[in-house]
Amino acid sequence: MDTGILQQIISEKRLEIAELNRSLPIAMLEERIANRDAPRDFLRAISPERLQLIAEVKKASPSKGLLCPDFDPVVLGKSYAESGAAAISVLTEVNHFQGSLEYLAVIKDKVDIPLLRKDFIFDEYQIYESAAFGADALLLIAAILSQEQLSVLLQLSHRLGMDCLVEVHNEIELEQALQSKTKIIGINNRDLNTFEIDINTTRRLIPLVPVGTSVVSESGIKSREDIITMMECGVNAVLIGEALVTAESIPDKIKELMG
Numbered sequence: 001m002d003t004g005i006l007q008q009i010i011s012e013k014r015l016e017i018a019e020l021n022r023s024l025p026i027a028m029l030e031e032r033i034a035n036r037d038a039p040r041d042f043l044r045a046i047s048p049e050r051l052q053l054i055a056e057v058k059k060a061s062p063s064k065g066l067l068c069p070d071f072d073p074v075v076l077g078k079s080y081a082e083s084g085a086a087a088i089s090v091l092t093e094v095n096h097f098q099g100s101l102e103y104l105a106v107i108k109d110k111v112d113i114p115l116l117r118k119d120f121i122f123d124e125y126q127i128y129e130s131a132a133f134g135a136d137a138l139l140l141i142a143a144i145l146s147q148e149q150l151s152v153l154l155q156l157s158h159r160l161g162m163d164c165l166v167e168v169h170n171e172i173e174l175e176q177a178l179q180s181k182t183k184i185i186g187i188n189n190r191d192l193n194t195f196e197i198d199i200n201t202t203r204r205l206i207p208l209v210p211v212g213t214s215v216v217s218e219s220g221i222k223s224r225e226d227i228i229t230m231m232e233c234g235v236n237a238v239l240i241g242e243a244l245v246t247a248e249s250i251p252d253k254i255k256e257l258m259g
Contacts, residue, residue: 033160052236091241140182
């Protein structure tokens with residue numbers, strides 16, 4: 001994703017959050033949070049010995065446009081859960097990925113595995129919002145957060161019972177993530193400046209991650225060969241969206257990938 005699109009998304013999000021703060025203030029979100037079921041354990045779900053799959057509910061992307069013309073978040077979510085995914089990532093960004101917070105709520109009712117909210121999160125309001133709409137975990141992107149922001153959002157998420165996948169793209173962001181004491185690192189193989197994908201990013205960064213921290217590899221994982229590469233790298237889980245939502249048969253594609 002080029003930095004122009006990234007900055008545009010963040011600008012749009014700021015306006016969206018300001019509007020939501022008026023129509024659905026944090027006090028109302030806290031009421032919803034008080035009445036929800038206990039969050040599911042995302043960290044535990046992705047951390048067994050063998051490689052786990054986080055399958056993504058993704059309708060579109062800025063680079064490829066519409067990925068899944070007959071998109072149904074509940075059908076996708078159920079198919080992932082029934083095919084052995086350890087967790088489901090739900091893209092909720094509206095303008096560029098055609099996502100929705102409502103997808104979290106409707107999928108949560110139909111599956112029993114943890115849900116990760118994937119969005120551009122930089123404001124405490126979004127943490128309360130994630131919990132209120134059923135997220136068990138959420139994505140924090142180191143590239144758009146200061147060290148202080150990352151620590152504050154991580155602590156608030158944990159206080160509300162949610163795990164955080166802290167996403168990094170290079171050594172500097174990885175150091176920032178490790179300083180925050182996160183338990184889960186996401187290594188994104190997509191360069192946010194050039195949009196190019198290189199799964200060797202995972203191979204390069206994973207030796208720098210301390211033992212005991214769970215690692216998720218994201219972006220560009222499309223084949224069984226890619227999965228074997230990730231196994232050799234020693235990651236705990238892979239996050240796959242595009243290769244699944246564009247597949248003719250999701251169960252067959254998951255079987256092919258995960259073996």
